[in-house]
Amino acid sequence: MSILVYIDHSDGHIKKQSLEAAAYAAALAAQSNSKADAVILGTPPTDVAVLGNYGIQKAYTVSDAALDSFDSQVYCSVIAQVAEKVAADIIVFSNNANGKAVAPRLSAKLKAGLVAGAIALPDTSNGFVVKKSVFSGKAFANISISSAKKIISVNPNSFGIKTSGTENAVTENITVAVPAAKTKVDAVNKIKGEIPLSEAEIVVSGGRGLKGPENWGMVTELADLLGAATACSRPVADVNWRPHHEHVGQTGLAIAPNLYFAIGISGAIQHLAGVNRSKTIVVINKDPEAPFFKAADYGIVGDAFEVMPKIIEAVKKLKGK
Amino acid sequence: MKILVCISKTPDTTAKIAFTDNNTKFAGDGVQWIINPYDEWYALVRAIELKEADAGTIIHLINVGGADNDPIIRKALALGGDEAIRVNSVNTDSYNVASQIAAVAKDGGYHLVMTGKETIDYNGSSIGGMLAELLDLPYISHAIKLDLSGSEVIVVREIDGGEETDKAALPLIVSCQKGMAEQRIPNMKGIMGARTKPLKVVEPVDAESLTSIASFELPPAKAGVKLVSPDQPEELVRLLHEEARVI
Structure with missing residues (x-):
């Protein structure tokens, strides 16, 4: 058995979610007495x-500049060719933006x-x-794969980034046919200076209880x-107190940080559907009947406007600031 | 232009999640079923907006499932589809469903196939990509904006930590999410009209399934919230640092 993990990168660096996928592939290889390449x-x-460091010793590169722009069809074709050349039976992706676009295509292509x-x-x-997690975080399903070839995409921040080796991966360039893309990337617009919500280990989030966008200072501070990254509930995004990309929940982003800190x-x-995979949930709300307390690990029943300044002071002291 | 919108049936967002048959089946009795919100609010409504901008546009809806799916298909027709096709098949896995849709779509002459970014029950984000590969078409996933400009489509999709603007020619498959359109409620005229719109039932093609559900599990119950006095919020910070070790 041979495992191939697709490594996504941007701005010259491997994405954090792909390091997690690499650690997953290496652990799978160790579990099944096989090897994992990238x-x-x-x-x-x-x-x-x-x-x-994550247990992958070899990375096959297809360093064709045409692949610097993403196209799901082209990527699928190229990964399928590499998988065939290295005789991979299991292909691992991160279930991130590109993984979600390519993994299902490859599944259909390779059956x-x-x-x-x-x-x-x-x-x-x-x-x-x-x-895997199903019903938007409200349950899990154990899915049996019956085909000989298998594809697994790993949910970000669910397996953990485990190191198991030394920084010694080598590359081998592979030449495969790169078809012409039918879509063209016209512009990439990254949100600058913020930690992407999907990658954040800590998320601080605010809701309607904060009464207005002018009170978001406590969240951002x-x-x-x-x-941490900042997030918000749906009503807050709907009235434009905060940008839509911060909305977490059923119809927004689903996240699984180590700490989710919900204020108001x-x-x-x-909302819970988007955050209930968080490892630790803290809820600050003045309503003791707020349903969030049932899903929380820690909570304060109190007025955020009184409680938060003291919490911020205590965190400053802790961080030596 | 001819658009195909894929719609799936899911339990309502507030439905109680429970399982039967030794935890192998979702307990659907008494559950309110809805059109998967991503399919309805974003894919279908955006398709309707495109039709409103160009009256020559035709919208077909496709659903894979039994006759018990007809009420949600009628609701989608009430919102604005022209006609619907139901593939009379039991859903086994996403590859099988994508194969059923591909069999209908391949000779349908569709310029644009739209799906929601995922269903709220299986959260797979798989149908659009699989369908694209089966039909050998380009695919843009997690789109937050879609506009037509002559024969070109301009799609903005979500990427990790930002957005990407893509240009593509038709035909194209797009999965849709928040930002594409706003939720609509069917009006009386739409509801009345939907009763007489064609809902064609076709039999499934032979297609494999690659996966099956071995079992479901509910998450372990939380131990219960540890409440800290509002007079001593600094105690919360200590607990998060020393006990939970998350800060």
Whole structure:
């Protein structure tokens, strides 16, 4: 058995979610007595060797500049060719933006059963069963893959970034046919100076309880102190107190940080659907009946306007600021 | 222009999630079923907006499932589709569903196929990509904006930590999410009209399934919230640092 992990990169560096996918692939290889290699498309990032830290010794690169722009059809074709050349039977992706676009295509192309959004290593005691989150975080499903070839996309921040080796991954360039893309990337607009919500280990979030956008200082200040991303509930995004990309919940982004710190959010079921995979949930709300307290690990029943300045002071003291 | 919108049936967002048959089936009895919100609010409504801008546009809806899906298909027709096709098949896995849709779409002459970014039950984000590969078409996923400019389509999609603007020619497959359109409620005229719109039932093609559900699990119950006095918020910071070790 041979495993291939697709490594996504931007701005010359491997994405954090892909390091997690690499660690997953290496752990799967260790579990199944096989080996895991990586595949990297486009101008290679500068930090390929770092994959060694995550248990991957070899990265196949297809360093064709045409692959510096993403197109799901082209990427699918190229990864399929590499998978065939290296005789991979299991292909691992991160379930991030590009993974979500390519993994299903590749599944159809190779007739390889896909588990999208895996949160644990496969259980191979009876077949090949992979656990994933379903019903928007309200349940888990154990999915059995019956095809010979298999694809797993790993949900960001669910497996953990485990290091298991030294920084010694080597690259080998592979030449495959790169078809012409039918879509063209016209512009890329990254949100600057902020930690992307999907990658953040800590998220500080505000809801309608904060009464207006002018009161968001406490959210952003705490986020800055903790190196956290900021988020908000749907009503807040709907009235444009905060930008739409900050909306977490059923119809917004689903996240799984180590700490989700919710201020003035009641915790409607639709909001919980986007955050209930967070490892620790803190809720600050003045309504003791707020449903969020039932899903929380820590809470304060109190007025955010009185409580938050003291919390910020205590965090400053903790951080030595 | 001819648009195909894929719609899926899901439990309502507030439905109780429970399982039967030794935790292998979703307990659907008494559950309110809805059109998957991403399919309805974003894919279908954006298709309707395109039709409003160009009256020559035709919108077909496709759903894979049994006759119990007809009420949600009628609701989608009430919102604005022209006609619907239901593939009379039991959903086994996403590859099978994508194969059923591909069999209908391949000779349908569609310029644009739209899906929601994922369903709120299986959260797979898979149908659009699989369909694109089966039909050998370009695919843009997680689109937050879609505009037509002559024969070109301009799509803005979400990427990790930002947005990307793509240009593509038709035909194209797009999965849609928040930003594409705003939720609409069907009006009386739409509801009346939907009753007489064609809902064609076709039999499924032979297609494989690559995966199956071995079992479901509910998440372990939380131990219960540890409440800190509002007079001592600094105690919360201590707990997060020393006990939970998250800051």
